[in-house]
Amino acid sequence: MTEPQTEPQTEPKTLPRPTGATPSTTRAPRGLSWKARRRGFTVLHRFLLVVAMIFFVAPFLWMLLYSLLPAELLQRRDPDLDLTRITFSEYGDLLTDSSFLKPMGTSALVALLTTLICLALGSFAAYGIARFRFRGRQPLLLAMMATQAIPVIVLAVPLFIIIRGMGLFDTPWALVIVYTATILPLVIWMMVGFFEAIPASLEKAARIDGCNRWQMLLRIAFPLAATGLAATGIFAFITAWSDFFLAKILTASGSTTLPVRTASFQGLFAMDYTAAATAGVITSLPVLVLTLAAQKWIVRGLTEGAVKG
Amino acid sequence: MSIPTTAPTAPEGSRESRADRRRRGTDSRTRGDRRFTLALVAPAVLVVAALFAYPIGYAVWLSTHQWNDKISPRHPYIGVRNYTTLFESGEFWDAMGRTAFFSVITVIGGVALALGLAILLNQDFKGRTLARVLLLVPWAVPPVVNGIMWRLIFDGDNGIANTILRNLGIIDENVQWLADPDTAMNVLIFAEMWKLLPFLTLLLMASLQNIPRNLYRAAGVDGANAWKRFLHITLPGVKGALMFALIVQSMWSIKVFDTIYVLTGGSGGPAGGTTTINFLGYLTTFSNLDRGYGAAIAVVIMVLVILTTLFWILLLGRPAGGPSRWRRKPGATADVTPSLKEPGRDELAQPAGVAGESQ
Numbered sequence: 001m002t003e004p005q006t007e008p009q010t011e012p013k014t015l016p017r018p019t020g021a022t023p024s025t026t027r028a029p030r031g032l033s034w035k036a037r038r039r040g041f042t043v044l045h046r047f048l049l050v051v052a053m054i055f056f057v058a059p060f061l062w063m064l065l066y067s068l069l070p071a072e073l074l075q076r077r078d079p080d081l082d083l084t085r086i087t088f089s090e091y092g093d094l095l096t097d098s099s100f101l102k103p104m105g106t107s108a109l110v111a112l113l114t115t116l117i118c119l120a121l122g123s124f125a126a127y128g129i130a131r132f133r134f135r136g137r138q139p140l141l142l143a144m145m146a147t148q149a150i151p152v153i154v155l156a157v158p159l160f161i162i163i164r165g166m167g168l169f170d171t172p173w174a175l176v177i178v179y180t181a182t183i184l185p186l187v188i189w190m191m192v193g194f195f196e197a198i199p200a201s202l203e204k205a206a207r208i209d210g211c212n213r214w215q216m217l218l219r220i221a222f223p224l225a226a227t228g229l230a231a232t233g234i235f236a237f238i239t240a241w242s243d244f245f246l247a248k249i250l251t252a253s254g255s256t257t258l259p260v261r262t263a264s265f266q267g268l269f270a271m272d273y274t275a276a277a278t279a280g281v282i283t284s285l286p287v288l289v290l291t292l293a294a295q296k297w298i299v300r301g302l303t304e305g306a307v308k309g
Numbered sequence: 310m311s312i313p314t315t316a317p318t319a320p321e322g323s324r325e326s327r328a329d330r331r332r333r334g335t336d337s338r339t340r341g342d343r344r345f346t347l348a349l350v351a352p353a354v355l356v357v358a359a360l361f362a363y364p365i366g367y368a369v370w371l372s373t374h375q376w377n378d379k380i381s382p383r384h385p386y387i388g389v390r391n392y393t394t395l396f397e398s399g400e401f402w403d404a405m406g407r408t409a410f411f412s413v414i415t416v417i418g419g420v421a422l423a424l425g426l427a428i429l430l431n432q433d434f435k436g437r438t439l440a441r442v443l444l445l446v447p448w449a450v451p452p453v454v455n456g457i458m459w460r461l462i463f464d465g466d467n468g469i470a471n472t473i474l475r476n477l478g479i480i481d482e483n484v485q486w487l488a489d490p491d492t493a494m495n496v497l498i499f500a501e502m503w504k505l506l507p508f509l510t511l512l513l514m515a516s517l518q519n520i521p522r523n524l525y526r527a528a529g530v531d532g533a534n535a536w537k538r539f540l541h542i543t544l545p546g547v548k549g550a551l552m553f554a555l556i557v558q559s560m561w562s563i564k565v566f567d568t569i570y571v572l573t574g575g576s577g578g579p580a581g582g583t584t585t586i587n588f589l590g591y592l593t594t595f596s597n598l599d600r601g602y603g604a605a606i607a608v609v610i611m612v613l614v615i616l617t618t619l620f621w622i623l624l625l626g627r628p629a630g631g632p633s634r635w636r637r638k639p640g641a642t643a644d645v646t647p648s649l650k651e652p653g654r655d656e657l658a659q660p661a662g663v664a665g666e667s668q
Contacts (some may be wrong), residue, residue, distance in 0.1 A: 027381040048429055049440065057443050059503065060450060061468060063458045075467045077483070121353040128349030134340060140354065147361055148557070149614050151564045153590045154607040155360075157600055158367035181360030184353055213345045242451035244567040249595065259453040263571050266460065271459060271574075274398065291449035295442055303515035303550075 060284070061202045061209075066277035067091070075273065090278040099277070103261035110172050110257065111240040114179040118236045119185045123229060127221055128193030131200065137184040141192070144185040152182065156249050163250055170254040175247060179240045187236050194228025195221065231297030258283050347569050365611075368604045376601035384601070391605035401606075403581065404589040407494065408613075411585055412562035414498055415505065420554050422502070423509035424547070430510065431517045441511075448507040456571025459500040463487060487572065490582025497583050503563065509554045516550030518544070552625045559617045563610065566591065586610055 024130045065081070066074060067090055073080045094100045129137060159178055160169075168174040198221060206220045207213075222229070247257040265276035292297060372391055376384045395401050428439055450458070463470050465485035474480045486492045520542060528538045544551075569583050577584035577592060584592065587610055594603030 009432055033476050033553055040659040045429065045432060046434070049434070052426055052429065053440060053443050056447050056503070056507065059458045059462060063454075063461060066461055077467060078472055079467065079469065099368075116657065121356060125353035127390075128346045132346045134343065134346055140350070144357075147357065147627075149618055150361060150365065151587060151607065151610045151614060152596075153564075153566075153587055154368045154611045155364040156591075157371060157604055157607065158364035159595055161600075162364070162369070178360065181357055184357050189355060213341070217349075238449065242453075244451070244453045244570070245591075248570075260453055262457070263453045263575075264569060266457065266574055271460065273464075275455050277461060280457045284450050284454050287449045288446065291445050292442055295445050299441075299445075299515070303512045 054214065063277045063280050066273060067281045071274045080204065090274050091282070094275065094278055097308055100261060102276045103256050103258045104282075106172055106255050107258040110175045111237050113172075113176045113237045114183060114240040115233050116186050117176065117180050119229060119233050122187035122215075122232070123191050123222070124185050126188045127195050127217060129188065130195035131203075133223075141189075144188050147182070147185040152245055155182075156246070159199065159246075160249055165284045169250065170252045171257050174250045175240075175243075175255075175257070178246050179249065183236050183239050183244075186239070187232050190235060191225070191228060192227050193301065194232070197228075197253065227297055231294050231301050234290045234294045235298055235301060238290060241287055287308070302308045312632050344594070352526060363514050368607055368611075371601055371604035372608050374601045376604075377597075377599045379598050387601070391602050392609075394602065395605050395609065400517065400581075400589065401586075404584050404586045407583070408563060408585040408587070410500075411498060411565065412559060412617075415501055415562045415565075416555060416558045419502055419558055420509055420551065423506050423554065424513050424551070426506065426510040427513035427517055427547075428543070431514055432466065441514075444507045444510060446507075447504050448511075450504070452504065452567035455500055455504050455534065456568045459503075459568075460572055463496045488579050489633065490578075490580050493573065493579055493582045497565075497569060497572055501562075505558060509558060512554050513547055515548050516547040520546035523566060548625075555625070556618055556621050559621065560614055561589065563614050563617065586613070 032278040066084045068088070069081070069083075070085055070087060073082055073085060129141060155178075158181060161176045162178075163169050168177070202224065203216050203220050206216045211219065243257075244259045244263065247260050248263075251257065251260065258279075262276070265272050265279055348560050373379070373386060373388055374384050375387045375391075430437065430444070434440075445453075462468050463486040465471070465483060465488060468486070471483045472481070475483070484492065486496050524542050524546075525538055528542060533541065563585075564587050565585060569577060569585065569588050573579070573583050574659065577588045586606065590603055590606040590610060591600050593606055597603075
């Protein structure tokens with residue numbers, strides 16, 4: 001089993017190490033000395049790295065700044081970044097506004113329920129797929145991946161009509177149902193990888209010691225996969241929390257979610273920038289915290305399937 | 310940290326006998342095991358099947374009916390007329406063109422940039438872990454927030470992008486980025502790139518880490534320069550992950566929606582300049598309430614996604630993502646790392662091949 005997340009003793013590929021008898025030192029340098037070329041590479045490498053990191057982080061920090069500074073400082077031709085005037089008033093306004101707090105609650109409820117259902121159904125299925133060879137196993141895994149090729153818009157109208165027919169339109173339950181369906185295949189996909197990483201010999205030993213199949217599953221396999229379960233759960237939560245399209249279609253004012261509410265700060269022409277930025281930060285914060293807390297395992301779960309071949 | 314990541318101790322291969330599997334307790338051919346497996350797998354499969362198969366069938370059925378409550382409360386069957394209307398409409402082909410433009414740039418450009426970034430991050434440097442954590446920020450930010458963020462930055466009157474570009478002397482006067490169809494599309498591409506690059510980079514990085522380092526060292530001995538090493542070691546090493554990246558990114562690019570919605574205030578504007586095919590489907594169904602026609606667009610999108618996926622598979626071979634799961638048994642070592650099993654032999658054998666190619 002490959003483990004992409006262990007910090008490997010990386011040896012630079014294009015920059016051989018200066019110490020030791022690295023092969024490149026034997027090569028005749030062209031023009032510049034080898035040392036100078038290596039330093040040049042290093043400088044270029046660090047420069048590109050810093051540029052990339054600024055690119056990835058700066059936009060978010062800018063939004064954060066926008067949410068903290070009074071609008072009149074920023075909404076002008078040349079913004080005035082007077083950090084002494086930082087204020088949390090917009091956060092105070094939003095977090096006491098019931099039309100914002102209610103979507104927050106709905107989002108949390110929907111994302112949590114979806115995560116629990118997905119984990120319950122998905123981890124059992126993933127265990128079955130990871131441990132047993134049965135007819136239709138491979139088509140099943142393929143089908144799980146194929147669901148991701150189906151554009152949500154194909155499902156949108158029928159789901160809208162079905163959900164309305166069931167009388168669930170504009171309720172959190174509608175969202176829990178459709179999120180479970182769309183996220184479950186991914187949960188199974190990730191969990192299969194985590195279960196496959198556990199040696200089957202432990203469960204075999206448990207069987208010999210007299211555990212029945214369910215005990216083996218619940219007492220041996222699940223505890224061993226706890227980290228994987230947590231990471232997959234966080235992934236499911238993030239996906240459900242962040243969805244916009246289905247929430248936009250399947251809810252109205254009654255049980256709208258946080259992303260839909262956040263998007264509503266921006267009209268076609270006008271936009272309340274400070275409120276939108278603040279809502280944006282609030283919407284991102286839970287998923288950012290969860291991602292950074294579990295980054296190692298999330299990355300592993302996301303990339304594992306693709307790097308084995 | 311509690312997941313042991315060692316490979317299963319028992320040898321696993323497709324040629325493994327039934328008796329072997331039973332001994333390891335992974336054969337589902339005993340009746341109890343079969344029942345157990347069914348109990349585990351069936352509930353999830355039923356949920357997914359019900360909520361995918363039925364709506365897809367429904368969508369196809371809808372697409373053959375005239376279903377617009379604005380026009381008529383009746384929903385007559387009209388055969389393929391929704392599709393013929395669609396293929397004759399300029400609006401549809403405009404949206405297809407925009408989708409193609411957007412997708413080609415985000416897929417090809419995105420994967421290429423991600424490979425560069427992955428190589429950059431795969432080097433040895435202080436703060437490597439920090440860099441990888443920071444990389445996850447765009448991945449985690451919800452798409453709606455992504456749209457808001459870039460709208461703040463590219464605002465025509467007081468966006469920071471204009472301020473920076475003016476101070477650099479690149480533009481003289483403020484540009485109304487989101488008011489012109491062409492620049493709006495470019496802002497959209499920029500915003501999507503920001504969001505999609507981290508995942509692709511992490512994917513390719515994980516694959517890069519599977520390439521044995523000694524291949525590079527050996528190639529160095531044989532005098533292969535950086536470009537040759539990239540061409541003959543790096544590219545073949547990440548081929549599988551590249552293919553997976555191209556396929557998933559194609560799916561996502563064709564399906565782009567949230568960022569367009571927020572960047573353009575839900576209009577797909579200006580002047581329809583960012584109305585990709587998926588957005589057209591949304592506008593038709595939920596603004597014009599033309600459900601039959603909208604369903605036809607949705608079905609076309611689905612076919613488009615499937616065709617694109619097939620295109621990549623036919624062009625590049627079988628995708629490595631996932632499918633490695635059903636080609637290989639768990640614990641099998643990947644193709645690119647045969648050396649992990651026999652480091653001694655590999656160090657001698659593999660570089661010879663590389664050197665041979667590079668001479």
